[in-house]
Amino acid sequence: MSSPISPADYNEPLLRLLAVLFVKKNSGQMWLADTDLSRELRDFYGINIHWKTARAILQENDALVSRRKRDGKWEYAILKAGENSLTAADSGILFIDPAKAVKGTLSLHAFLAALKGIVRICDPYVDYATIEHLDACNPAVEIRLLTRNVKDTGDLRRLVAAARTQGRKLEIRIVGANVLHDRYVVDDSDMVILGTSLNGFGKKQCFVVNAGEDIRTTMLPVFDGHWGTATPWP
16 A cells, blocks of 8 residues: 555544554554554544544454554554555445444444534434434534434433433434435535434444545535424424
């Protein structure tokens, strides 16, 4: 791999971690602890991945990284397979395998934690599990959740009320039954298309696709138009 890369070039947390390991390897530092990886992403790239999340992700991907324990800390070095994963990621497609649901959920939560500004989410089906996932978002972001079907339960109402009590900016609005089909997340700089609703994430095979800036620019006014006419819930 000869072209320069940066963790900021990727949306998927695993690839961001691999990119840091690759960059540091090229600068002469082969091994990094999970705490160092988290700090490097935060301080130099403005990306938030907690060191515990980094550890869980990397230990689930031992075919891509080598690891060792030194002075009581786990350290990681990128393998050739990890470098090849960075190259393959140019396709912008991530496959979620239900056989590795924990890994997929950790990746989702790390992605959500890195979102910034106004987070627009289009998801036709919403229930309490949706809000449980969104708890991974940075408390500073504003979440606008657009849906057409809310499974209204006591658990959902309690989670939404708790989020707002904690000062989170979370608003849910409902549009007409035939308006929404796609599932996607847009923040101030990126957009991903989800192959399943958040409440079903990790339960069945799906793809997560990084959308280009042209698609993001096209979809922003579409979302905002639906949002302006939708009905607030509850």
